Amino acid sequence: MYLVGFDIAKVSLPDDLRDRxxxxxxxxxxxxxxxxxxxxxxxxxxxxxxxxxxxxxxxxxxxxxxxxxxxxxxxxxxxxxxxxxxxxxxxxxxxxxxxxxxxxxKVHLLVTALAREFEAVESRADKSRLRGTTSLERLRHVLDMITMAMQRDPLLTEAMTRAFMFADASASAEVDKVANIIDRLLANAMVEGEPTDLDLKIARVVSDVWMSNLVQWLTRRASATDVTNRLELTITLLLAGRDQEPEIRD
Incomplete structure (x- = not known):
């Protein structure tokens, strides 16, 4: 169901997208x-x-x-x-x-369910099998896969995203847990070893942009292609030159 069973390394992109x-x-x-x-x-x-x-x-x-x-x-x-x-x-x-x-x-319910979904993805993530030879390529692949998985079930995505975005302080622990899992998932795609604090901060910026664009897609203010293009611009600006060899000076 949803992200459960979702294998980042195996999914292929379509041509046009990379009571009470x-x-x-x-x-x-x-x-x-x-x-x-x-x-x-x-x-x-x-x-x-x-x-x-x-x-x-x-x-x-x-x-x-x-x-x-x-x-x-x-x-x-x-x-x-x-x-x-x-x-x-x-x-x-x-x-x-x-x-x-x-x-x-139900806000606690939905945010906790979202955390469980991302925990399942994180437990299956094997960075050695991610497509791409650079930080930019690997991060792009992970973002594309997660976005596609969420777009396949818009009603469920709407429910969990709405709960996550509008949760009050009483659900802060659940919200923080989801945010931290996403940060780790994205940061681990960027680096070969353990992510640094800077890597996690970059991942948080990417996560915030991704979530805001997901909301725009859910409210039909942006197309799936719009979301992909905006994320591409974001990660390009943040990671440009990251994998270049340092210049050797005499």
Missing amino acids: PTREVDLNESGTSMASPIPTGTPASNAAVGSEVDLGSNAQRERRRRILDATLALASKGGYDAVQMRAVADRADVAVGTLYRYFPS
């Missing part, structure tokens, strides 16, 4: 929360974010997996609005209260 329903979270056009993500009767202080819930037992890990699988399935069929907490609980075969114990809102 009464308290459910909702986002208005400005991205601000219109209702509390915590169900009635559940103190905010007791709401455990999915990454913080004790996942020591196999049953707990399996329950969490089913919840995230259900979230992805619902989002893939109906986008952000289709991910309702009661629907997720029913599909995952868990009680609504249990769902809220793992994830206090």
Whole structure:
């Protein structure tokens, strides 16, 4: 599903591209929360974010997996609005209260699901098999592959991107986790060894440009070709001359 099973090194580019329903979270056009993500009767202080819930037992890990699988399935069929907490609980075969114990809102659900997708990509990434002999070529290949994978399922991409872009401070840990995974994925494509702090900073700039253009594609303000061309310009400007041999002076 989605990025899971996605192998950066094997995918070929096409020629033209290289409920608690009464308290459910909702986002208005400005991205601000219109209702509390915590169900009635559940103190905010007791709401455990999915990454913080004790996942020591196999049953707990399996329950969490089913919840995230259900979230992805619902989002893939109906986008952000289709991910309702009661629907997720029913599909995952868990009680609504249990769902809220793992994830206090659908924003937490979707961002955590996005992190899991990118973790799967990162675990499969083998930089020795990336196409390209330069930093620019390898980074271009990784960006093209991830972008294509996300464009294949626009409803799911819309749901997870919307949650990621408009998450508030309560989901900062999940957002930071996703951002750091993307940074590492891009930085590792740029270098043969371990990425430096500068490599990670460059990767963060590329990631920010990529995410903003993904939003424009989702809102039909940019075509897939536009996204590719803008990313190409960005990485060319950032990495131009990076792999050139240093000039030898007498």
